[in-house]
Amino acid sequence: MLLQDIALVVRSKNAGPRRLTLDIMFADDAAYARAVASGVLNAGRIARLYDVAEQEIDIIPYPIGRAIKISLPRKVTAGDPGDRDVYGAQQHAPLLGIEI
Amino acid sequence: MSAVGRIRDAFARAGAGSMRLLGASGQLGYGIPSPAFNAGLARNPHLIGCDMGSIDIGPSYLGRGEMATAPAATRRDLRKVLVAARTHDVPLVIGSAGSAGARPHLQATLDMVRDIAREEGLRFRLGVLHADIPKERLKAALRANEVRGVDGMPALTEDEVDACTNLVGQMGTGSFQRALGEDIDVLIAGRACDTAIFAALPAMLGFPLGLSTHMAKIIECASLCCVPGGRDTIMATLDHAGFNLESMAPNRRATPVSVAAHSLYEQSDPFSLQEPDGRLDLSQAHYEALDDRRTRVSGAIWHPSSAPWVKLEGARRIGERAVLMCAAADPGFIARADEILTAVAGVVRDLVCEDSEEDYSLFWRVYGLNGVREALPADAPLPREVFLLVECIAPTRERAAEVVRTTKQYLLHHGYPGRLSTGGNVAFPFTPPEVSLGTAFKFNVYHLMRAHDLEALFPLEIETL
Numbered sequence: 001m002l003l004q005d006i007a008l009v010v011r012s013k014n015a016g017p018r019r020l021t022l023d024i025m026f027a028d029d030a031a032y033a034r035a036v037a038s039g040v041l042n043a044g045r046i047a048r049l050y051d052v053a054e055q056e057i058d059i060i061p062y063p064i065g066r067a068i069k070i071s072l073p074r075k076v077t078a079g080d081p082g083d084r085d086v087y088g089a090q091q092h093a094p095l096l097g098i099e100i
Numbered sequence: 101m102s103a104v105g106r107i108r109d110a111f112a113r114a115g116a117g118s119m120r121l122l123g124a125s126g127q128l129g130y131g132i133p134s135p136a137f138n139a140g141l142a143r144n145p146h147l148i149g150c151d152m153g154s155i156d157i158g159p160s161y162l163g164r165g166e167m168a169t170a171p172a173a174t175r176r177d178l179r180k181v182l183v184a185a186r187t188h189d190v191p192l193v194i195g196s197a198g199s200a201g202a203r204p205h206l207q208a209t210l211d212m213v214r215d216i217a218r219e220e221g222l223r224f225r226l227g228v229l230h231a232d233i234p235k236e237r238l239k240a241a242l243r244a245n246e247v248r249g250v251d252g253m254p255a256l257t258e259d260e261v262d263a264c265t266n267l268v269g270q271m272g273t274g275s276f277q278r279a280l281g282e283d284i285d286v287l288i289a290g291r292a293c294d295t296a297i298f299a300a301l302p303a304m305l306g307f308p309l310g311l312s313t314h315m316a317k318i319i320e321c322a323s324l325c326c327v328p329g330g331r332d333t334i335m336a337t338l339d340h341a342g343f344n345l346e347s348m349a350p351n352r353r354a355t356p357v358s359v360a361a362h363s364l365y366e367q368s369d370p371f372s373l374q375e376p377d378g379r380l381d382l383s384q385a386h387y388e389a390l391d392d393r394r395t396r397v398s399g400a401i402w403h404p405s406s407a408p409w410v411k412l413e414g415a416r417r418i419g420e421r422a423v424l425m426c427a428a429a430d431p432g433f434i435a436r437a438d439e440i441l442t443a444v445a446g447v448v449r450d451l452v453c454e455d456s457e458e459d460y461s462l463f464w465r466v467y468g469l470n471g472v473r474e475a476l477p478a479d480a481p482l483p484r485e486v487f488l489l490v491e492c493i494a495p496t497r498e499r500a501a502e503v504v505r506t507t508k509q510y511l512l513h514h515g516y517p518g519r520l521s522t523g524g525n526v527a528f529p530f531t532p533p534e535v536s537l538g539t540a541f542k543f544n545v546y547h548l549m550r551a552h553d554l555e556a557l558f559p560l561e562i563e564t565l
Contacts, residue, residue, distance in 0.1 A: 014156055015368040017543050018251035023364045051474075062370050064387065065361035071368040073252060079158035080542050081418065081493055082463050086158040090472045 004096040006031050008066075012091035015071055017078035020088045022046075022070040022095060032066040038100045041068055049094040051075070102225050103191045103285040104301070107146050111305045118339040119302050120145045122348075123319030126331055128152040128177045128194065129169025136323070136332035136348035141184055143335055143348075148185050149297040150177075151320045152209070153196025155413055155546075156366070163265050163415035163541030165204030171212075178209070179216045185286065186222045192286045193276070193297045195320075200413075201231045201291025202266035209288060217565040224285035228561045229275055231268040231290030233412060235261050237557070238549060246550035250411065253546045260544045264414035267545060271410075271558040272376035273313070276300030279560050290558075291413065293375055294320040302338055310402035313380045315343045317373060318362055318397075325362035326352035326393075342398030344390060354395045356387035376411070376554070378404040408554060414545025419460075421540040422500035424490040424508050425533050426526035432518050433525055434482050437466050440516050440525070441488075447510045452503055460494035460503050488526065493540050504534045 003010060009025035024041070026032040035041065047054040052072050060069040076083045085091055101109065111117065122145035125132045129152065157168045167174060185192035198205025210228065217224070239258050241247050247256055261267070268291035276296040279287050281304070289296070298316035303309045315336045318325050323332040325345065332349035345354040363370040363382055373380040381401040388396045428434060441464050449458060465471040468486035490507055494500035512524045519525075551557055 013366050015366055016251055017155060017158075017546055018253060019368055021364075021366065021368055023361075025361055025364075058368065060369065060371070062360075062364060064357075064385075065364060065370065066357055067361055067364055067370075069364050069368075069370055077253075077543055077546075078156070079160065081461055081540070084465060084470075084472055084474070087156050093473065094477075 001100050002096065003035070003098040003100055006035065006100055010092050010095050012088055014074070014078055014088040018074055020072055020074050020091055022072075022092055023067055024070075024095065025065065025067040027066075029066060032063065035068065035100055036061055040098055040100060041070070045098070046070055046072065102283045103185070103189050104280050105283045106189060107191060107301070108305065118337050119305065119307065121298050121302070121315070121319060121336045121338065122148045123298065123322050123334040123336070124148050124181055125150045125177060125333070126320060126322040126324060127154070128181070129167065129174035129199070130331070131173060132177050132180055133332050133349070134180070137180065137184070140333040140335050140348040141188060144188070145190055145335065147191050147193065147298070147301050148181055149193045149320070150181055151195055151294045151297060153199045153201050153205070153291065157199060159415040159541040159543045162200035162202060162268070162413060163417065164539065165202060165266055167205060167208060168199040175212050175216070178212050179220070182213065182216050182222060182286070183220055186224055191280070191301065193301070194288045195292035195294060195297040197288050197290055200266065200268070201289070202268045203230065203232050203290070204266070206230065206288070206290045213286070213288065214565060222565065224565055225283065226563045226565055227279040227282055227284040227287040228563065229271060229279050229287070229289040229292070230559050230561070231271055231292065233267050233269045233557065235264065235267065238267065238412065241549045248409075248548045250546050250548060256545060256547055260416070261414070263416040264545060265417060265541070267412065267414040269410040269412050269549070269557060270376065271554070272296050273300045273303060273309070274377050274554055275558040277304050278555065280304060282560065282562055284562065295375060307338055307340060308402070310380060310400040311338065311343060311398070313373070313375065313402060314382065314385065314397065314400035317380070318345065318359065321362070321365070323347040323349060323352045324365065325359045326354045327358045328352060329358070342396050344394055344396050346394045353393040356389050356395050359395045359397060360385070360387045376405075376408045378402055408551050409548040410551045410554070410557065412545050412547050412549055413543065415541045416544045418540050418542050419493040419495055420497040420500045421537040422492050422494070422497070422504045423535055423537060424504040425488070425535070426508070426511070426528050427485060427487045428526050429485045430521050430525070431482065432520065434468070434486050436516055437469060437486065440514055441466070441511075443516070444507060444511045444514050447514070448503065448507050452506055460492050460499060462503065462507070463491040465489045465491070497536050501534065501536055508534060
């Protein structure tokens with residue numbers, strides 16, 4: 001099953017102008033547990049999808065919100081020349097097709 | 101007696117009652133829906149608060165000193181909350197005035213507030229907190245090695261400090277308390293931590309700072325913590341052991357999961373929030389349903405900081421921006437877009453740099469291929485149409501316009517292998533397709549500065565209207 005079919009929310013947003021935060025939220029505990037247990041949302045996978053160094057990625061499971069938070073550096077500071085997404089609100093797309 | 105004085109008096113007399121705080125708007129100036137706002141007023145709140153700014157909107161507003169919101173909409177929202185607060189004699193607290201909270205933003209907001217007060221016949225004591233950081237103050241901190249980049253921001257130099265057109269610090273709860281202690285009715289602050297808007301007064305009344313700050317962090321976004329999330333007014337009822345959340349829009353439900361999940365929003369870490377005066381620890385936070393649309397929250401812990409660090413935001417001019425907008429539907433063009441654009445950029449450079457140096461930057465965003473993400477996934481089919489946004493940043497407006505106008509002409513007529521459409525490579529939705537967008541800015545300060553002088557850093561002015 002793909003992440004986009006099992007998640008309730010898959011979103012991205014700036015956490016300050018230098019970092020991007022990705023939130024994956026689930027409708028129920030079973031879906032959350034399945035995503036966490038699958039282990040596919042790991043730093044190595046995110047590093048490849050977003051082309052950033054693995055050690056700069058934080059992955060925080062947040063069971064109370066049935067969510068997994070991923071934060072990573074932005075390649076371009078928000079609003080700098082060449083930026084493509086000042087708010088960082090459309091950087092979630094690479095996650096949607098992850099097989100859980 | 102002022103509105104703040106009245107509330108402090110009431111709590112001093114009544115002892116440990118609960119406090120009702122109304123989060124009127126998460127972004128003042130984009131409209132406050134009246135039904136939910138009025139429903140909140142009917143509950144007799146002890147404070148009305150509104151956040152008015154953010155760093156998310158990018159460097160231009162800070163750099164230019166302009167608001168992100170439309171003046172008419174901003175004025176309408178300000179009128180709504182000012183009239184409500186004065187009619188009910190309730191303190192009104194507004195943070196990060198005018199989108200970015202520097203002097204011009206604060207002044208523009210205050211001009212509106214004074215106009216509204218005159219037009220509506222409102223009389224009140226207004227506290228104003230300034231957030232502008234003097235450049236010499238920051239340079240002294242640099243020389244004392246008391247400045248740190250946030251999230252890998254490059255080390256700051258004195259030249260960069262001088263280049264800022266606006267430079268602000270995020271003031272915290274302590275600064276707001278100093279203002280509220282001056283017996284005022286309305287507080288309008290420059291750049292501020294959004295939590296200070298709602299945490300300052302309850303903390304002064306003796307409510308725990310951890311709970312007050314956690315509550316503030318949630319209600320500063322109005323009903324965003326609900327399902328469905330939205331901008332309707334929210335009410336928090338705070339006591340000494342926790343707080344209850346209820347949207348003032350009947351269709352929005354604050355559930356334990358939706359409220360807990362709000363701690364994820366625009367934050368790197370849902371368990372920890374760093375503020376100038378300390379750190380909010382949410383690792384023990386507990387969320388419990390009161391009914392199907394109200395949630396009770398408890399367990400936040402506050403760790404005070406003995407050596408405050410203030411987060412600074414500064415923006416500088418980097419040039420003048422012009423863009424060209426056009427589109428293509430030719431499959432041959434779309435397949436070769438990258439190669440065509442690179443060739444056209446070379447042709448343009450050779451022409452516009454014939455008698456001057458290459459003093460500009462040109463950026464292509466081909467929507468359909470790489471407008472939002474850097475590259476299309478390898479297995480993705482080519483789109484049927486693409487939109488091209490060609491951007492130039494150059495030292496002057498004239499130079500930027502020259503580059504995009506030249507680019508337009510050579511992009512239109514560029515010959516490439518296999519080309520069939522010799523009438524022109526791109527479609528213009530209107531002419532002229534080139535637009536000058538004015539001065540371009542970038543964030544050049546996003547740093548922490550050690551500050552032992554918070555009181556002097558964020559000066560307070562009192563004005564009687």
